[in-house]
Amino acid sequence: xxxxxxxxxxxxxxxxxxxxxxxxxxxxxIMEVCGGQTHSLVKNGIMEMLPREITMVHGPGCPVCxxxxxxxxxAIYLAENKNVILCSFGDMxxxxxxxxxxxxxxxxxxxxxxxxxxxxxxxxxxxxxDKEIVFFAVGFETTAPAxxxxxxxxxxxxxxNYSILASHVLVPPAMEAILSDPETRIDSFLAAxxxxxxxxxxxxxxxxxxxxxxxxxxxxEPVDLLQGILMAVIQLEKGVARLxxxxxxxxxxxxxxxxxxxxxxVFEVSDRTWRGIGEIPMSGYEVKNEYKAYNARTKFNxxxxxxxxxAECISGAIMKGLKKPVQCPNFGTKCNPEHPLGxxxxxxxxxxxxxxxxxxxxxxxxNV
Amino acid sequence: MTNxxxxxxxxxxxxxKLDFDVITMGHGSGGLLTHRLLESGVFDLLKNEHLDxxxxxxxxxxxxxxxxxxxxxVISPIFFPGGNIGELAVNGSVNDLAxxxxxxxxLSLSFIIEEGLRMEDFWEILLAIKTASDKAGVKxxxxxxxxxxxxxxDQIFINTSGIGTLHPKANxxxxxxxxxxxxxxxxxxxxxxxxxxxxRKGLEFETTIESDTTNLNHLVKKLLDHAGEHIHFLRDxxxxxxxxxxxxxxxxxxxxxxxxxxxIPVDEQVEGACEMLGxxxxxxxxxxxxxxxxxxxxxxxxxxxxxxxxxxxxxxxxGEVVSSHPGQVVMASRIGGKRVVNYLTGEQLxxxx
Numbered sequence: 001x002x003x004x005x006x007x008x009x010x011x012x013x014x015x016x017x018x019x020x021x022x023x024x025x026x027x028x029x030i031m032e033v034c035g036g037q038t039h040s041l042v043k044n045g046i047m048e049m050l051p052r053e054i055t056m057v058h059g060p061g062c063p064v065c066x067x068x069x070x071x072x073x074x075a076i077y078l079a080e081n082k083n084v085i086l087c088s089f090g091d092m093x094x095x096x097x098x099x100x101x102x103x104x105x106x107x108x109x110x111x112x113x114x115x116x117x118x119x120x121x122x123x124x125x126x127x128x129x130d131k132e133i134v135f136f137a138v139g140f141e142t143t144a145p146a147x148x149x150x151x152x153x154x155x156x157x158x159x160x161n162y163s164i165l166a167s168h169v170l171v172p173p174a175m176e177a178i179l180s181d182p183e184t185r186i187d188s189f190l191a192a193x194x195x196x197x198x199x200x201x202x203x204x205x206x207x208x209x210x211x212x213x214x215x216x217x218x219x220x221e222p223v224d225l226l227q228g229i230l231m232a233v234i235q236l237e238k239g240v241a242r243l244x245x246x247x248x249x250x251x252x253x254x255x256x257x258x259x260x261x262x263x264x265x266v267f268e269v270s271d272r273t274w275r276g277i278g279e280i281p282m283s284g285y286e287v288k289n290e291y292k293a294y295n296a297r298t299k300f301n302x303x304x305x306x307x308x309x310x311a312e313c314i315s316g317a318i319m320k321g322l323k324k325p326v327q328c329p330n331f332g333t334k335c336n337p338e339h340p341l342g343x344x345x346x347x348x349x350x351x352x353x354x355x356x357x358x359x360x361x362x363x364x365x366x367n368v
Numbered sequence: 369m370t371n372x373x374x375x376x377x378x379x380x381x382x383x384x385k386l387d388f389d390v391i392t393m394g395h396g397s398g399g400l401l402t403h404r405l406l407e408s409g410v411f412d413l414l415k416n417e418h419l420d421x422x423x424x425x426x427x428x429x430x431x432x433x434x435x436x437x438x439x440x441x442v443i444s445p446i447f448f449p450g451g452n453i454g455e456l457a458v459n460g461s462v463n464d465l466a467x468x469x470x471x472x473x474x475l476s477l478s479f480i481i482e483e484g485l486r487m488e489d490f491w492e493i494l495l496a497i498k499t500a501s502d503k504a505g506v507k508x509x510x511x512x513x514x515x516x517x518x519x520x521x522d523q524i525f526i527n528t529s530g531i532g533t534l535h536p537k538a539n540x541x542x543x544x545x546x547x548x549x550x551x552x553x554x555x556x557x558x559x560x561x562x563x564x565x566x567x568r569k570g571l572e573f574e575t576t577i578e579s580d581t582t583n584l585n586h587l588v589k590k591l592l593d594h595a596g597e598h599i600h601f602l603r604d605x606x607x608x609x610x611x612x613x614x615x616x617x618x619x620x621x622x623x624x625x626x627x628x629x630x631x632i633p634v635d636e637q638v639e640g641a642c643e644m645l646g647x648x649x650x651x652x653x654x655x656x657x658x659x660x661x662x663x664x665x666x667x668x669x670x671x672x673x674x675x676x677x678x679x680x681x682x683x684x685x686x687g688e689v690v691s692s693h694p695g696q697v698v699m700a701s702r703i704g705g706k707r708v709v710n711y712l713t714g715e716q717l718x719x720x721x
Contacts, residue, residue, distance in 0.1 A: 004643065010630075013703040045705020222703045358707040 003249075007221030008044075016226035017049055020233055024053045028236050029185055030229060031178070031321050033171060034192035035062030035349025036220050042354040044222045054229065057321030058354075060174050060277060061192050063139040063167075064091045064347035065315065068273040070306045071167045072097035075136050077304060078165065078296060079110040085128065087121040088136040089143075090114045095346045098307035118150035118164070125154065125162035134296045137164040141195045144168050144285055145259035148266035151287070151294045163296040166287055169272055171195050172203050173283035178320050179211045186321055188232040190218040190225070193247040198263075200255025204243050212241045219247040266291055275343055276315035313342030318351055325352040332356060391485040396515025406513065409491070413498050418474070418509035426509035428474055430533055435470035437461055438529035446493070446523050449563045450578030451655075453526055454496035459583050459655065460606070461530035462504040466585040467602045467658065469538025469592060472504060476529045477511040482521035493524065504583035506530065535589065537596020542620040544600035547691040550667035551625065552660040554587070554674060555580065555682045556633045557610050561652035562641045573644070577637050582656035587677045591660065595670050601661035604654070608712065610686075611650040613659055614697040615711045627687035627699040627709065651712050661689065 006012075032038055038058040041047055047056055060066055076097050079086040086102070093103045093112065106112040111131075115121050118135050125133035137147040147164060154162040171192055178184050191204060196217045204215050214235035218228030228246040235242060245251055263285065272284025287295035296302065309315075312330055317323040325331050325344070335341040337353055344350035394401040411419060418426045439460045446453040458475065465472040477497065481490070501508055563579040584604065591599060605613040610632070614625050634642075634649050642649045656679060662670050667685060674680030687699075697709040 008702050010703045043707055044701045044703055045707045046703070049703075049705050222701075222705075357710045357712075 004221065007219070007223040009223065012223050013049075013226060016223065016230055017051075020054070020226065020230050021051045023230065023233050023237055024051050025237060027053045027055065028187045028233060029055045029057060029321070030188045030190060030232050031057045031059045031186045032190040032218070032225070032228075033059040033061045033175065034190075034195070034220075035065065035347065035351070035354075036194070037190060037192070037218065037225060038062070038351050039349050039354050040220050040222065041225060042358040045358075046222060046225060050229070054233070056229075057186065057324075058318065058351035059178070059189075059321065060274065060319040061140065061171065061195075062344065062347050062349040062351070063143070063169065064095055065319065065343040065350045066169055066174075066274040066277065067092070067095065067138055067167045067343065068275045069098050069309055070273065070304060071165070072102075073099075073304050073307065074297070074302050075134075075165055076100060076102060076105055077302070078134050078300060079105050079112050081132075081300070084132045084134055085111045085113060085124060086134050086136060087113050087115045087118075087124065089116075089138060091347050091349075092136055092138055094340075095343050096340055118147050119153060122150050122154050122157070122159060122162055125159045126157065129161060131161060132299075133162050134300075135162070135164045137166045137168065139167075140169055140171055140192070141199045141263070142192075142197070144267060145198060145256070145262045148262045151266045151291050152262065154294060155291065160293070163294045163299045164287065165296040166267070166285060168267065168285035169274060170269070170283050170285070171199075172207060173280050174274065174277070175207055176211075177277065177280045177283070179207070179213065181320055183322055184320050186213070187236055188214040188216070190228045190232065191215050193217060193219045193224070193251060196245075196247065196251040196255065198256050198259045200260075201243060201245055201251065201253050202255075208241050208243045214241045215243050217243075217245045217247050217251050219250065274319075276309065276313070276319050278316070310341050315342040315344045315352075318344055325355040326359075328352070389487055391481050391483055391487065391490060391515060393483050393515050393517065396481065396513055402513065409494060410511070410513075413494055414477075414501070414508045416507045416509070418507060419511075426474065426476075428509065428531070430473065430531065433534040435465050435468035435532045435534060436529070437464040437468065438527065439464060441526045441528075442522065443564065444522055445564070445567050446489070448567050448579055449575075450560075451581045452493055452496050453524060454493035455500035456581050456655065457526040457528045458497055458500035458504060458506070459581050461528040462500075462506055462583045462585050463604045463658070465530050465532035466583075466588040467540070467604055468532070469535050469540040469588075469596075469599075469602065470532030471535055471589060472506045472530055472532040472585050474509045474531045475501065475506050476527075477508045478527040479511075479513045480521055480525040480527075481513065481515045482523050483515055483518050485523050490524070493526075500583065504585055535592040535596060537592050538599075539597065540599065540602050542601055542617060545617065545621045545623060545661055545689055546600070547623055547689050548664045549600055549661050549689040550664050550685050551614075551627070551687045551689065552662060552667065552671060552674065552683055553610065553632060553686045554584070554658045554660070554680045555656070556635045556638065557605070557654055557657060558638050558642060558649035558652035559635055560655040560657075561609070562638045562649075564653075565645070566641065573641065575637060575641065577635065577641065580654070580656035582679060584656065584658050584679065587674065587679050588658070590677070591670055591673055594673055595662065595666050598663040598666040599660060599670070600663065602658060604658045606655065607653050609649070609651040609653060610659065611648070611697070611709045612711060614709060617661075618695050618697055621689070622694050624690045624693040624695065625687060625697045626690050627697065629699050629702050631684055632686045633682045633684050650709060664688070
């Protein structure tokens, strides 16, 4: 497949592994920020191919995993309203809220539908004028433009029975939160390629500058990831910290201005709670006041009591890179994809689920 | 409704004028409408000496060990590129019998129809059933038709059960699997699942991918005729895909399995669709596909036999049974890494981004 097979070439992979081996002299800890990258690392068995000096830790870039319990409870509360059709991306359905998941309330009769684009939900609203359609707008900067566009579109078309439950989170504040945590020790980041496709790379300059940490914007295929790791290791070994772009075939420095304009039209930056991590100031998007008619929180006057996270889940430590999934006492026993204690075990991009699905625990432990 | 090029009989609805454009509750009442629907439709089309007796059940004569299997079909959409629910219902039970090492002989056929199903659609489904059963060489000998109120079903559900006589050389059981055995996949995986998904509401994407639904019994018989005693296991990887069958096998046999990703045949378009949707083709459903686990010494011969057949022309050895890592399926990735292939929890859900 053009633009894919070249990046999965076994020969190129081998050469890159050798290059990394030649360059590396000391142990380095590198965090891949995006859950898609974690998924690819584990699915392709890349971690066991890397030299022992390199430890990969899995960042907070899984939108399903960081959506706080309270917001999932809000979605469930809305779905249980007989007048509401709740639309969501498939991933979110299995995530446990404080009492149940969307999949469970769907089985009990709630109208919950999987959509592939938020614009589908707008069409659904047009076709069901006597129902309220709520789209569960989850994701990082990557999904924000399309989710914002659905609001713009609904407004343009005069669709009044459409609103979104926004749970958007932003990557750079999360990276800063990790770097400022005294417990963490991350030498370098592979930044999330698709987030940068939208936002560009400029917003990472201040992080590189402030924390003296090399950041390499990286793609998702094996060759991308290994190239990203190599670029990071070269910087680390030289003792320099720069922002580099491995994913230049997709990511431009200024990002996608059109998409950014849509985000800025509909959303404003707000404080946000991250599941497992806690509140990070100015780390999310909320619907602007001008569009409050499309904000499900305002429309349905949502004001649910917040519920504490399950204390047995160490997802915070995992997403900050302090622990590996296999170091959790509940991994694979009390917590598994069927009965997840926390969100990282739910989404295929969650570090725990990726380890559970693809890793031989003995292989993984060697790399811990 | 789609035009299915596989149908050898052209649409020529002989249903009586008195009848309706759609199936109504009356068609399942057991009264005149049911009678007319069966008499002028089903019985006439699927005609054979057993069905013609129109008894409550069929009288069959079979010798030796028999295999018996049942399956229900609730697919949506009921018409999809490359087939419809009718041929799926026939091929499904035929293939389940073939996977037992049996020669499929007779099928039962039960419909649960939601009122409002277009008569024309019902007729096309029946035609597909007729064509598929003729092609597989099985007879439909008994059946049932029920109609449920609108909203209580999804257009049409079909159940088929099948009986077949065991092939004299067949001895298909997971206990016969042993380390060293080769695993052959009969063709390209994930084609059926992606063909169906391309038609799902809200997900329509343009593609020429067609379902590969077909009867596997003739090819399986040929393999059993030539290498029966060396074939240790057969299974069609329908729901849950190839990965699920592999996991069931390691669970039952207590051996390990090693797959080689680059050797597993997948159509390029199908692979592209999987990439786009965030699905792993290893877990996507298949129809006209089967897995053969064969003694290593006979693997090449079996593969050659498969290549001679249209259904098996893309067949490939995709891995082998091993004694290391018992109970676990491990796959060598395309780039040379290794990963575990586990059971999937619930449905495969497309990713957010």
